[in-house]
Structures are given as structure tokens and as C-alpha cells.
Amino acid sequence: xxxxxxxxxxxxxxxxxxxxxxxxxxxxxxxxxxxxxxxxxxxxxxxxxxxxxxxxxxxxxxxxxxxxxxxxxxxxxxxxxxxxxxxxxxxxxxxxxxxxxxxxxxxxxxxxxxxxxxxxxxxxxxxxxxxxxxxxxxxxxxxxxxxxxxxxxxxxxxxxxxxxxxxxxxxxxxxxxxxxxxxxxxxxxxxxxxxxxxxxxxxxxxxxxxxxxxxxxxxxxxxxxxxxxxxxxxxxxxxxxxxxxxxxxxxxxxxxxxxxxxxxxxxxxxxxxxxxxxxxxxxxxxxxxxxxxxxxxxxxxxxxxxxxxxxxxxxxxxxxxxxxxxxxxxxxxxxxxxxxxxxxxxxxxxxxxxxxxxxxxxxxxxxxxxxxxxxxxxxxxxxxx
Amino acid sequence: xxxxxxxxxxxxxxxxxxxxxxxxxxxxxxxxxxxxxxxxxxxxxxxxxxxxxxxxxxxxxxxxxxxxxxxxxxxxxxxxxxxxxxxxxxxxxxxxxxxxxxxxxxxxxxxxxxxxxxxxxxxxxxxxxxxxxxxxxxxxxxxxxxxxxxxxxxxxxxxxxxxxxxxxxxxxxxxxxxxxxxxxxxxxxxxxxxxxxxxxxxxxxxxxxxxxxxxxxxxxxxxxxxxxxxx
Numbered sequence: 337x338x339x340x341x342x343x344x345x346x347x348x349x350x351x352x353x354x355x356x357x358x359x360x361x362x363x364x365x366x367x368x369x370x371x372x373x374x375x376x377x378x379x380x381x382x383x384x385x386x387x388x389x390x391x392x393x394x395x396x397x398x399x400x401x402x403x404x405x406x407x408x409x410x411x412x413x414x415x416x417x418x419x420x421x422x423x424x425x426x427x428x429x430x431x432x433x434x435x436x437x438x439x440x441x442x443x444x445x446x447x448x449x450x451x452x453x454x455x456x457x458x459x460x461x462x463x464x465x466x467x468x469x470x471x472x473x474x475x476x477x478x479x480x481x482x483x484x485x486x487x488x489x490x491x492x493x494x495x496x497x498x499x500x501x502x503x504x505x506x507x508x509x510x511x512x513x514x515x516x517x518x519x520x521x522x523x524x525x526x527x528x529x530x531x532x533x534x535x536x537x538x539x540x541x542x543x544x545x546x547x548x549x550x551x552x553x554x555x556x557x558x559x560x561x562x563x564x565x566x567x568x569x570x571x572x573x574x575x576x577x578x579x580x581x582x583x584x585x586x587x588x589x590x591x592x593x594x595x596x597x598x599x600x601x602x603x604x605x606x607x608x609x610x611x612x613x614x615x616x617x618x619x620x621x622x623x624x625x626x627x628x629x630x631x632x633x634x635x636x637x638x639x640x641x642x643x644x645x646x647x648x649x650x651x652x653x654x655x656x657x658x659x660x661x662x663x664x665x666x667x668x669x670x671x672x673x674x675x676x677x678x679x680x681x682x683x684x685x686x687x688x689x690x691x692x693x694x695x696x697x698x699x700x701x702x703x704x705x706x707x708x709x710x711x712x713x714x715x716x717x718x719x720x721x
Numbered sequence: 722x723x724x725x726x727x728x729x730x731x732x733x734x735x736x737x738x739x740x741x742x743x744x745x746x747x748x749x750x751x752x753x754x755x756x757x758x759x760x761x762x763x764x765x766x767x768x769x770x771x772x773x774x775x776x777x778x779x780x781x782x783x784x785x786x787x788x789x790x791x792x793x794x795x796x797x798x799x800x801x802x803x804x805x806x807x808x809x810x811x812x813x814x815x816x817x818x819x820x821x822x823x824x825x826x827x828x829x830x831x832x833x834x835x836x837x838x839x840x841x842x843x844x845x846x847x848x849x850x851x852x853x854x855x856x857x858x859x860x861x862x863x864x865x866x867x868x869x870x871x872x873x874x875x876x877x878x879x880x881x882x883x884x885x886x887x888x889x890x891x892x893x894x895x896x897x898x899x900x901x902x903x904x905x906x907x908x909x910x911x912x913x914x915x916x917x918x919x920x921x922x923x924x925x926x927x928x929x930x931x932x933x934x935x936x937x938x939x940x941x942x943x944x945x946x947x948x949x950x951x952x
Binding site: 620621624625626627628629630631632633634713714717718 | 769770773776778779798799802803805806807811813815817818819830831834835875879
């Protein structure tokens, strides 16, 4: 049950869940890498695109929301995303839901070194408003790669049960100006200097997160950027990109399914063997029951019922194990990705597995039941010497 | 009025070497209502086979057994099972209690195939046989004598018309055998059930008014059977 349920839950959570964005525009390369990096904050960035692309998208009337993302830094392993304050005001991570800051906090001021922390990241790091952090270069935490810039935590986001819970948001200007960062928007290396405005041409971003007013726009842009263009990649629709990942991993699922079926067969064989082996020892018991007036069919039914009960009891225990496994899977997946699995979601395996197990278990009892049915009363009433 | 009538009853078995041996050949035998009869027979004389035929556990080759006016030979195996459950109580030499169940559960189990479980009556029976404080004990926790009392209570659980007792004192010492026999006879009398007891113990036989020898009623030879195979 766990195999089937986790399979489906992860598939639905990563491909069908509400993400708030329709598409991701990024450097030419893998769409999957782009989505994993920007939506699920899992992979490295495939590269940067010029700031002008973000501006073009923002100016496009067909685009409802265009948010620049600059990634590449972390704090204690939690990814830092440089973006605009529209992430808090315009972006809906779920229908009708915008990010909310815990009481006593606020969103960052785009002109200052301020940070807003996702709920899970705050919980794990213990950060609270007023604390200061120094970002670390790269996506993995390393003490040697500490940036000198100090950011003040001004707000903690309320839990969203989305990948954003693991993210630390800072103004995108902060990423541009972070010590050691270089900008190559023009193709030339540009180092930002304190007090000097960065030319738009020099700026670059890891990705532009997009929400369209009409799905048709996505197909049009897919044609324009992916099929005709050569400089950028548009990951659209995000669900389709993720489902391709699951298709690639399909063989693993099939192996797990095979193991699950094998477990059912072995369990049934175990029921058959355990009952069958005790039938000889219980022949006298059956003979006594028959001598007391039990019919053959009663004895037969009793053994079948015993087999079915063992299978049902196994299913009940299985439900407990299922709950524990799915609960653990939910915790692990949430901790690693921020995606929340719905362990209470009804899956056909939840009722089909116990049903099939009971049927197969009962069938496994037929042979022992027939042996009990055939027990000769007169010869088995006296104890074996 | 006879509660049990046996007419022209025959039963044979085939031995492992293929020889057919007649074990039971009883032209006529009867037990009246509430009558208590002791049937004497030596080992291998066919007394257990005779009781199993009366109980409907074995099917005769020919002849008829009538129990309370009902002919067993005309009944299917399921029908004989029903009659056995409702009208016959069986006390075995080896008690044949189910080891996984308590004394009370053993008696209730006997009821389940007959008139249905009646906890109050089951408890009353166990109290009657002196096991008021042992109802929740399993057979292994009881003495041999106590186990036999549970078997007696179970045999009477369905208000049987006839109680069959196959060497019921065979596993008991003289003192306990005397007590057990007294108890069986008393309880059968109280329940108005007839008793057919088979034994080879002469001490037991002396306590019965009606004693018959199996050799008298069974025309079959008395072979020393090491092993027989049912047809």
C-alpha cells in the first residue's frame, strides 16, 4: 500500500499541485533542471539570463506576474533567493493565498540588506526578526564561503506547505552587490560598487518566474523561445516537466511494484504453510469437533475463516505500518523539498490491497481446509501414541 | 420405550493386507429410556466401533440404528451429525477436551453444534460436577479426574437422550474411577438420559443392574486387530 500511495502522492504533489507559477524562463538547457532549481529549490542553476529578458516579460501584456530569481547563495544550507517584493504582494502560492508574515515582522525593503525567512528555514535555524545573517556562497553550506554582507531578518513567513517554506528571500539587488559576485549581462565582467547604480545591461538573473493571463501564451512562448530561439529555455507547463522526471524514474516504480506483489505472494504462501503444517497436529481437534456434532463443512469453514482472519489481521497491522511509513515519508519529503504529501488522500490501494490480501489469504486456506474436511473422525479420536 | 434400537447391524473393515474383517454383527440390541446398561468387551472386541456406529460417526454396511424413533441409516452424514449433536452425549476414555479452551468453553463448544450456547446452563453443569472454581481453567491445569468431569458436563450439555461412555474410567485410578462412574450415573439419572457404557473393567460392571457382554450381542468374531482401515 505504501509503495502505491507514496508513488501516487509524490507524483501528484510534484506534478499536479498548485505552484503559483505557470512557467520558468531560464538559461538554455534542461527544463527539468530549471524547474527543480527555481520551483523546488533542489538543483543547481543551469546558468543566467540577461536582466533584459525579465524586463521584456514584465512588459508583456500577456504576462500576469514576472518575478526575477537570483540564486546561488545559502544560509546554513537553506537557499537564498534574491527577488523583488512582488513575491509578497502579487504572487499567489495557492489560489487566493499570498505569503503572510508572522506578527511582529514585515516584508523586506528592497533598498536595504533585509531578509524574510520561510517558516521551515526559520524553525530549523532558529532565526527570528532582529537577528542578522551572513549569506554563504554556493548552494551547499561551507564555513569557508561566508559573505561579509550582513542581512537583518525582518520577517518570518507563515507556513505555506510549499517549497517556499525552505527559502530565505532577500532583495535581488543584494545578490547583485554581494561581495565576490560578478555580473555578465553584457558579456563583460561587471563588479557592483557601493553607492553606484548598476546598469540594467550588466544585470543578470537565474530565472524569471512567470504566470500567464492565458494558457495559450505559454504555448506561444514555448514555440518562440524553445523551438525558434537559441538563448533561453522556457519550462512550460511545469507539471509536464516534472511528470517527465517521473516517467524517467518509472522503472524504479515498476521494481517497487514487483516487490510489493512478491510480498503478497510470499505472505499468502506463509499463511498456507503455517496452517497446513498445523493441520496434522490438529487432526484430533477436528475429530473431537466432528464427534461433538460439527459438520464437515463447519470444520472447512472454520479453517477458511482462520486463514481469512490471519490475512485481515495482517491487513490491519499493515495499515498501522502504512501510516508509519507514509508519515515518515511525509516528514522526509517535506524536510527535503517543502512539498507536503497528503497521507490521508484516498488511494485505491488503501481498499484494494486489504481486499486482495484477504481473498488471497482465504484461498491459501482452501488446501488446509480440505485436509481438515477430510479428517476421519473415528481414527483420529484417540491420541496418537 | 426404547431410546435406542439396533437391528441387523453390520460393519466390516479391510485390513492392510486386503482382508475384509467383520467387526460388528449385532442382530438386535436396545436401550430403554433412562436405562443404564454396561456393555462388557475386551480390547479389540469392536466396542468402540459399535459406539461410533450408534453415534453416527461411522456408517454401517447394513442394518439400522433407530435413535428416539429416528432411523440413522436414512440420514445423510450431515443429518447424522445433527442427531449426534442434539441427542447423543459422548464420554471418551481419553476425555477428548480441546486443550486451547477453558472448561467452560469446552462445555459451550459442545452446545454450539446442538441447541446453542447457554452460558448459565454450562456453568450449572460444571458446578454440578464439582468444578465451580475451575471453570476458567484449561485442561492442562486440571487433574485427570477433573478433566473427566468436564467431559461428563460436556456430554450432557445438549440434554441428550442417550449418553455413550467408552471406557470412561480407563484412565483413572480406582478411587477416581468409582467417583467418576457415580457422577456419570447420577447426572444421567437427573437429566433423564439413558446411559450405555462399555468397559472391560469388572469392578465397574458390578455396579450396574443391567450388564451385557458384547460377545453375547455381537456375532462377529473377536479378532485382535492391530490396525484396520475403514472402507
